[in-house]
Amino acid sequence: MKNRQKIRNFTPFLGLLSIIIITSLKIDPFGFSKYGLEPRDIFVIILIPAMIYLGNIYCGWFCFGGMMQKVIYKIGTKIFGKEKQKKLEVPEHIHNKLKYMRYIILIMWVISIILSAFGIIDPSVSKYIKVTLMGILSVITLPFALFTERILCRYFCINGAIYGLFNKIGIKRIIRNNSCVSCKKCDKVCPVNVEVSTQRKVTDLHCINCYKCVDDCPVPTALNIEIPVKIIS
Ligand code: SF4
Ligand code: SF4
Ligand code: SF4
Numbered sequence: 001m002k003n004r005q006k007i008r009n010f011t012p013f014l015g016l017l018s019i020i021i022i023t024s025l026k027i028d029p030f031g032f033s034k035y036g037l038e039p040r041d042i043f044v045i046i047l048i049p050a051m052i053y054l055g056n057i058y059c060g061w062f063c064f065g066g067m068m069q070k071v072i073y074k075i076g077t078k079i080f081g082k083e084k085q086k087k088l089e090v091p092e093h094i095h096n097k098l099k100y101m102r103y104i105i106l107i108m109w110v111i112s113i114i115l116s117a118f119g120i121i122d123p124s125v126s127k128y129i130k131v132t133l134m135g136i137l138s139v140i141t142l143p144f145a146l147f148t149e150r151i152l153c154r155y156f157c158i159n160g161a162i163y164g165l166f167n168k169i170g171i172k173r174i175i176r177n178n179s180c181v182s183c184k185k186c187d188k189v190c191p192v193n194v195e196v197s198t199q200r201k202v203t204d205l206h207c208i209n210c211y212k213c214v215d216d217c218p219v220p221t222a223l224n225i226e227i228p229v230k231i232i233s
Helices: 002-008 011-025 029-035 039-054 057-062 064-080 082-088 092-098 101-117 123-141 151-155 158-163 185-189 212-216
Strands: 173-176 223-226
Touching: 002 011, 002 212, 011 039, 011 057, 011 064, 029 101, 029 123, 039 057, 039 158, 057 064, 057 158, 064 082, 064 151, 092 151, 101 123, 101 158, 123 151, 123 158, 185 212, 212 223
Parallel strands: none
Antiparallel strands: 173 223
C-alpha cells in the first residue's frame, strides 16, 4: 500500500511535463485563456473521465505546486520539528472560516467573467484574479507552508476549489466501515484537514484523493476505496 504514496512522489512531474507540452503547443480551446484558463486546466479537461470516476485526483497526484508545498512542509518538519509545527498550525476556529476563502475568490472570478462577457469590465480582470492573484498568494503563503501543510490548497487556490467539485460526483469514494476503531489517525495524516473519522463516505470538497488516510489507517479494512453499495445496486 505504501507503494502508492511512493508513486505519488513522481506523478507531479508528469503533471508538470503535460503543462510544458500544452504551453508549447499553445492550446487555447474557446479562446478562454483571456479569462485566465491555464495549461493546467486543459490537462484537467483531459483528466475529466478519470475525475468523474475517482474525484479530484489532479490535486493529489499531478499538481506540481501541491507537491512543492508538501516538500516545503517536510523541510519545516526537519528544521522546527513536528511539535513546533503543530503549535504554529492555523487554529481550528480560523481554519473553519478561512477554508471558504477559495470559494469567495472563485465567485469573484465567475462574476468577473459574466461582467466581461457583457462588456462591463475587461477580461483582463478575470485573468488577474485567476492567474496574477493566485501567483501573489502563492508567494505570500510560501513561508507559512513551513508550518501549515498545503496552506495554498486549503485556503486560497481557486483551481482546487473548482477541481474539488469532482469529489461530489466521483463514483469511487473512500468509505469508512464499521471496523473503524476511532483512533483518528486518518484525521492527523490528512494534508488538507478533512475529518475522515467522522465521515461514512469522503466527498469533502477539500479532499485531494491522496489516499494517505487509507494507507496509514492501522485497521486494514476500515477505509476502502470503493463504489458505494447504493450506486452498485
Ligand atoms: S489546490 Fe491548487 S495548488 Fe493545491 S494541489 Fe490543487 S491545484 Fe495545486
Ligand atoms: S485511522 Fe482507520 S481506524 Fe482510525 S479512525 Fe481513521 S478509519 Fe478509523
Ligand atoms: S481525506 Fe484522505 S484522501 Fe482525502 S485528502 Fe485527506 S488523506 Fe487524502
